[in-house]
Amino acid sequence: GQSLEQPSEVTAVEGAIVQINCTYQTSGFYGLSWYQQHDGGAPTFLSYNGLDGLEETGRFSSFLSRSDSYGYLLLQELQMKDSASYFCASKGGSQGNLIFGKGTKLSVKP
Amino acid sequence: ETGVTQSPTHLIKTRGQQVTLRCSSQSGHNTVSWYQQALGQGPQFIFQYYREEENGRGNFPPRFSGLQFPNYSSELNVNALELDDSALYLCASSLKGAGNEQFFGPGTRLTVL
Numbered sequence: 001g002q003s004l005e006q007p008s009e010v011t012a013v014e015g016a017i018v019q020i021n022c023t024y025q026t027s028g029f030y031g032l033s034w035y036q037q038h039d040g041g042a043p044t045f046l047s048y049n050g051l052d053g054l055e056e057t058g059r060f061s062s063f064l065s066r067s068d069s070y071g072y073l074l075l076q077e078l079q080m081k082d083s084a085s086y087f088c089a090s091k092g093g094s095q096g097n098l099i100f101g102k103g104t105k106l107s108v109k110p
Numbered sequence: 111e112t113g114v115t116q117s118p119t120h121l122i123k124t125r126g127q128q129v130t131l132r133c134s135s136q137s138g139h140n141t142v143s144w145y146q147q148a149l150g151q152g153p154q155f156i157f158q159y160y161r162e163e164e165n166g167r168g169n170f171p172p173r174f175s176g177l178q179f180p181n182y183s184s185e186l187n188v189n190a191l192e193l194d195d196s197a198l199y200l201c202a203s204s205l206k207g208a209g210n211e212q213f214f215g216p217g218t219r220l221t222v223l
Contacts, residue, residue: 033210042114042200042214043153050210087152091209097143097166098202098212100152 002026004088004101011107012078020073020104022088030091032064032071033098038084046073046086075106083108112137114203114215122221123191131186131218133201139213141165141206142184144176147198147217159184160206188220196222 004024012018022032031050035043047055049064049071061074075082085103092099115134123129135142141160145153155168159178173189182203188195198219202212 031210042216043202044214045211048210089152089210092155092166092168097155097158097168098145098153098209099155102152103150 002090002092002099004090004099006086006088006101006104008102009105009107011109013109014078014080016078017074017076018078018106020075020086020088020106022071022073022101024069024071024088024090026069026090026099029066032062033089034060034062034073035087035089035100036084037087037103043087078108080108080110082106114201114213116199116201116215116218118218119216120219120221122223124223125191125193127191127222128187128189129191129220131188131199131201131220133184133186133203133215135182135184135201135203136213139203139205140182141204141209142178142182143202143204143209143212144184144186145200145202146170146195147200149197153200156186191222193222196220 006022033048034046037043047062059076064071087103089098089100143158144156147153157167158165162178178184198217200217201215204212
């Protein structure tokens with residue numbers, strides 16, 4: 001089976017940096033994706049790591065270490081609008097369905 | 111480029127009834143996946159359709175069924191509704207083989223009373 005574990009909640013202040021960790025157990029590995037979901041909204045794709053290392057997209061970066069079955073999402077210069085749930089996800093197989101973690105609810109305080 | 115759309119946005123049904131949810135995929139995307147998201151949880155994979163055929167299924171009973179049409183739009187049907195079926199139902203489209211980046215619709219909030 002496959003499972004992804006991430007913290008349930010994180011709180012940070014505006015302008016700060018926050019890191020959301022994700023550890024996974026998969027029978028086969030097809031990369032790690034990150035999605036953002038605001039309350040009442042649709043999940044939106046943030047980033048993908050297929051290989052070890054850091055991927056940077058603006059204020060957001062994502063890191064993967066396949067040897068440690070671990071990844072993280074780094075959010076810099078936090079803004080109030082970053083308050084949302086963040087999900088790590090991995091493909092469930094060659095078919096392409098995603099297996100999601102339970103999500104980390106990020107609250108950004110003034 | 112048109113994004114993923116779903117209808118209806120909200121739906122209230124009673125136990126034992128049947129429901130059909132609809133999804134139009136993003137232009138050019140040939141693969142549609144359906145997910146169920148309970149409150150405070152991550153989306154759970156129901157099934158995926160590619161070229162009008164089911165291409166993978168999660169741990170959901172047969173009363174969850176679907177269709178994909180030639181224009182890649184899709185339906186999710188749920189029979190004999192149960193209280194636990196109350197959830198947000200999300201449709202996501204992608205290109206075959208590019209499943210790491212899926213484009214989600216806004217979802218249908220189903221409440222079963």
